[in-house]
Amino acid sequence: MSNEAILHDQVTGVHDLGHTAHEHHHHQSFISKYVFSQDHKMIAKQFLITGMIWAIIGGFFSVLFRLQLGYPESTFPWLEDFLGHWAKGGKLDPEFYYSLVTMHGTILVFFVLTAGLSGTFSNFLIPLQVGARDMASPFLNMLSYWFFFMASIVMLTSLFVQTGPASGGWTIYPPLSALGEASEGSKIGMDLWLVSMALFIINALLGGLNYIATILNLRTKGMSMTRMPLTMWAFFFTAVLGVLSFPVLLSGAILLLFDRNLGTSFFLSDIVINGKILPNEGGSPILFQHLFWFLGHPEVYIIILPAMGIASEVMSVNSRKPIFGYMAMVGSLFAITALAFLVWAHHMFVTGLNPFLGSFFVLLTLLIAVPSAIKVFNWLTTLWRGNIRFTPGMLFSIGFVSIFISGGLTGIFLGNSALDIHLHDTYFVIAHFHIVMGVAGMFGMFAGLYHWYPKMFGRYLNDTLAYIHFWVTMVGAYLIFWPMHYEGLAGMPRRYYDFSNWESFKMFAGLNEFISFVSIIVFAAQLLFVFNFFYSMFKGRKVTTQNPWGANTLEWSTPIRPGHGNWPGEIPEVHRWAYDYGKDGREFIPQTEPVGEHESKH
Amino acid sequence: MNDIFLIAIVLMIFLLIVQIAKASEYVSILKGEEKSRKQTNRINGFLLIAFLIFGLIGAWWCNDLYYDKTLFPQGSASVQGENIDTMMWISIIICGVVFVITQVALFVFSFRYQESDKRKAFYFTHSNRLELLWTGVPAIVLTVLVVFGLKYWFQFTSDAPKDAQLVEVTGHQFAWEFRYPGKDGVLGKKNYKLTDPAHSNSLGVDWTDVTSHDDIHSTGTVHLVVNKPVKFVINSQDVIHDVGLPHFRMKMDAVPGIPTTLWFTPKYTTEQMKVRTGNANFVYEIACDQICGRGHFSMRGIIIVETQEEFDKWIATQQPEYARAMGGGSGSTPATDSLPKKDSAASKPLALAVTNK
Numbered sequence A: 001m002s003n004e005a006i007l008h009d010q011v012t013g014v015h016d017l018g019h020t021a022h023e024h025h026h027h028q029s030f031i032s033k034y035v036f037s038q039d040h041k042m043i044a045k046q047f048l049i050t051g052m053i054w055a056i057i058g059g060f061f062s063v064l065f066r067l068q069l070g071y072p073e074s075t076f077p078w079l080e081d082f083l084g085h086w087a088k089g090g091k092l093d094p095e096f097y098y099s100l101v102t103m104h105g106t107i108l109v110f111f112v113l114t115a116g117l118s119g120t121f122s123n124f125l126i127p128l129q130v131g132a133r134d135m136a137s138p139f140l141n142m143l144s145y146w147f148f149f150m151a152s153i154v155m156l157t158s159l160f161v162q163t164g165p166a167s168g169g170w171t172i173y174p175p176l177s178a179l180g181e182a183s184e185g186s187k188i189g190m191d192l193w194l195v196s197m198a199l200f201i202i203n204a205l206l207g208g209l210n211y212i213a214t215i216l217n218l219r220t221k222g223m224s225m226t227r228m229p230l231t232m233w234a235f236f237f238t239a240v241l242g243v244l245s246f247p248v249l250l251s252g253a254i255l256l257l258f259d260r261n262l263g264t265s266f267f268l269s270d271i272v273i274n275g276k277i278l279p280n281e282g283g284s285p286i287l288f289q290h291l292f293w294f295l296g297h298p299e300v301y302i303i304i305l306p307a308m309g310i311a312s313e314v315m316s317v318n319s320r321k322p323i324f325g326y327m328a329m330v331g332s333l334f335a336i337t338a339l340a341f342l343v344w345a346h347h348m349f350v351t352g353l354n355p356f357l358g359s360f361f362v363l364l365t366l367l368i369a370v371p372s373a374i375k376v377f378n379w380l381t382t383l384w385r386g387n388i389r390f391t392p393g394m395l396f397s398i399g400f401v402s403i404f405i406s407g408g409l410t411g412i413f414l415g416n417s418a419l420d421i422h423l424h425d426t427y428f429v430i431a432h433f434h435i436v437m438g439v440a441g442m443f444g445m446f447a448g449l450y451h452w453y454p455k456m457f458g459r460y461l462n463d464t465l466a467y468i469h470f471w472v473t474m475v476g477a478y479l480i481f482w483p484m485h486y487e488g489l490a491g492m493p494r495r496y497y498d499f500s501n502w503e504s505f506k507m508f509a510g511l512n513e514f515i516s517f518v519s520i521i522v523f524a525a526q527l528l529f530v531f532n533f534f535y536s537m538f539k540g541r542k543v544t545t546q547n548p549w550g551a552n553t554l555e556w557s558t559p560i561r562p563g564h565g566n567w568p569g570e571i572p573e574v575h576r577w578a579y580d581y582g583k584d585g586r587e588f589i590p591q592t593e594p595v596g597e598h599e600s601k602h
Numbered sequence B: 001m002n003d004i005f006l007i008a009i010v011l012m013i014f015l016l017i018v019q020i021a022k023a024s025e026y027v028s029i030l031k032g033e034e035k036s037r038k039q040t041n042r043i044n045g046f047l048l049i050a051f052l053i054f055g056l057i058g059a060w061w062c063n064d065l066y067y068d069k070t071l072f073p074q075g076s077a078s079v080q081g082e083n084i085d086t087m088m089w090i091s092i093i094i095c096g097v098v099f100v101i102t103q104v105a106l107f108v109f110s111f112r113y114q115e116s117d118k119r120k121a122f123y124f125t126h127s128n129r130l131e132l133l134w135t136g137v138p139a140i141v142l143t144v145l146v147v148f149g150l151k152y153w154f155q156f157t158s159d160a161p162k163d164a165q166l167v168e169v170t171g172h173q174f175a176w177e178f179r180y181p182g183k184d185g186v187l188g189k190k191n192y193k194l195t196d197p198a199h200s201n202s203l204g205v206d207w208t209d210v211t212s213h214d215d216i217h218s219t220g221t222v223h224l225v226v227n228k229p230v231k232f233v234i235n236s237q238d239v240i241h242d243v244g245l246p247h248f249r250m251k252m253d254a255v256p257g258i259p260t261t262l263w264f265t266p267k268y269t270t271e272q273m274k275v276r277t278g279n280a281n282f283v284y285e286i287a288c289d290q291i292c293g294r295g296h297f298s299m300r301g302i303i304i305v306e307t308q309e310e311f312d313k314w315i316a317t318q319q320p321e322y323a324r325a326m327g328g329g330s331g332s333t334p335a336t337d338s339l340p341k342k343d344s345a346a347s348k349p350l351a352l353a354v355t356n357k
Helices: A003-007 A012-023 A030-035 A040-070 A077-090 A094-130 A138-158 A188-217 A230-261 A285-319 A326-340 A355-367 A369-383 A392-414 A417-423 A427-457 A463-481 A484-489 A506-539 B002-031 B033-069 B079-112 B128-157 B210-214 B270-277 B308-316 B321-325 B341-354
Strands: B165-172 B175-180 B216-219 B221-225 B230-236 B241-245 B250-254 B260-264 B284-288 B300-306
Touching: A040 A094, A040 A138, A040 A427, A040 A506, A077 A094, A094 A138, A094 A188, A094 A230, A094 A285, A094 A427, A138 A188, A188 A230, A230 A285, A230 A326, A285 A326, A285 A369, A285 A392, A285 A427, A326 A369, A355 A369, A355 A417, A355 B128, A369 A392, A369 B079, A369 B128, A392 A417, A392 A427, A392 A463, A392 B033, A392 B079, A417 B079, A417 B128, A417 B250, A427 A463, A427 A484, A427 A506, A463 A484, A463 A506, A463 B002, A463 B033, A484 A506, A484 B033, A506 B002, A506 B033, B002 B033, B033 B079, B079 B128, B079 B260, B165 B221, B165 B241, B165 B250, B175 B221, B210 B321, B216 B221, B221 B308, B230 B241, B230 B250, B250 B260, B270 B300, B300 B308
Parallel strands: B165 B230, B221 B300
Antiparallel strands: B165 B175, B175 B216, B230 B260, B241 B250, B241 B284, B284 B300
């Protein structure tokens, strides 16, 4: 008996429900449906799958450099087969080690957790949840994906050039990134990195403007801003952050290209390299750091806000209980967005920044902990006295809160300049941002994928694989990053290829090996998810009800497999907020249901 | 052969997991989806509470294993760093309490309020009193942290005391250079365009400035005096480096074109630290903390903290760089302080790996 037959034995009758929607649509060619599609749902899937490919590449890079960190004495002959002169004798070349570190950071921060996360879910959910047929400009939306695609191609190309991809860290501080003499990766690889980033920024701007315009202008009748689900607020603020801060990075990238290729001195001064005295005078490498972090800091919120929005929505649905303190949640999202622009120099406490100026950044940075704390307590109260269903999406949301607490608290250490002077650029920082941005961002993304996969593909992911995926990732994430704090408290610097020569740091060899071992297992668990994702797309259990989670939001009022335009008939009107779960003894009341005469107020 | 075997095993495990997952999906359909969903719900609820318990035990165990390897047990080796350690403890205690409360609440609530046919979810949308509470309390606690943090921050970022020893630190790919001002207490001017290693002027000192004539230049190792404040003036010749001083709890970037400063007071001599740490090989290390190229991980400097007498004896043996540059000296390279024998042997293979192409 085939898979399909076993799974769908009893439910054949319901299929029509999904298919009716298709009949209203003209036949589309393969190209216009799957490639140059202007349907926000298809564009979302394009972002998602491109992001997943990047996640596999970026994750695999971390496995490679973790091999070096965990087993510095060993050689892996297969590496040479695979990487050629970058791994002579089966040992990574230090230069290539730094390329891997740089690419891992760039790929994960920008291509996976920005394009893959907010690109996917903003595109997919905004029109569905505000009640619009598509984005404000479907064409610009399509263009946005193709700029991301071009950025991807350029970045991918840089992996194959003779001198290797960029190797100056994902923050690409000049002069290291400005001078080809300073490192191999600062040759053509760096130019490609900058061009790719410029293309990526165009993608982010086109996308962001579209998200903002759609949320502000295309909400359906009755959908006031304060009736929107929190996902919408999160994506809205994410887009605002991106639109206001990405252009600053663009300017930094372009000035750096000038310094590299046209002989300008924006970031260069007083340099002697390899015995060569350079003519550049008067530039400031610190200026670049200001430009970089003016995006770089909001960027971490560009990653975490969508995850927060998704976790809020998924937790409310599966607790069968309204999100606690909706207005406080919106307010704290707003506060985080505003403060995100005012804290960038906390990455620069040890650059010689004026200590008095630094003190303002300490104050503003620690201030961000207040809205973050409000969010955490509100999530906890949302769970309290709920009736919780542990769907895989819900587990990842609970995991998200746990991870966010752990990583957020260490931010209080690093934001305090008096501690940062000791912890800066150690493994404490690595642990902090991997937990609070990397793992938490990924957890938000997984929560969203498990929750909205049925809407995306009309099928479910396999639950058993999902639970294995969650538990291995959750346990693994803590095993990898928790002990790293101790390495940081010993002052162990990040971005080191080998510690064996350091009297102060070499005692962690055993721990490094353990961390590497766990990270390989966690990476394998992600491949399990990738398998589940593609397998279930074709063979998963079919969705047979319109609203499988019993959720209030508008996307569940569309057909099981919505066509372009989302609703076959009129766009439904909205009469209430998105969180009427458990009200007046009813399990849930969709947003489309008019407020009854005797209904209690909230 | 071994590799293929390994890959085969991994693939088998994958296949096994996938088959189990498929089978369990069939089983759940045969058993009734609602029933099996409730069963899985209970299992996951149990796993969540188990995760909390084992997680807290694990955190304790991890602390047991690694606390002694952090820098806390040996204490700060600088006077200023003591405040940093105090601040660290204040933060650890406050954050620790918040961590335990919130994590316990998260997992206990999840477990306690897992789906049950008997319970109806409580329709609870907001409570101004609760929300004020958890806006106000964090704000007050953070104010405390900011006040303490800034108090210490301004203490050690203030100007160095007047009697501080002055040392110029210069980073380049991938080593540290040090310059002492000599008897006049003034460092001679520099101009990077005068850099000329072939004529013993690798730092670009301007010899027309007479204050430079008694300056002493050494590579790799710097000598400091115990209990005497030292002020580092930090430069870089090429890319950004960072003077990382974990034992002293200090750190400052070396930025080309923009000199930075850092001061601290060493509390223990290197010899005393060997006793304090129980490590006969103990050395104060300068770790480059800002990625600077392929040899970043090997950009190591050594600090020898010694008594005033030992320092005076050492400095008397050093020849000023000017004399060497003018041909008066023996050899044209700056004085390389003798590193402990063990180290130089160990760093040999490293040096090979690090040479820039």
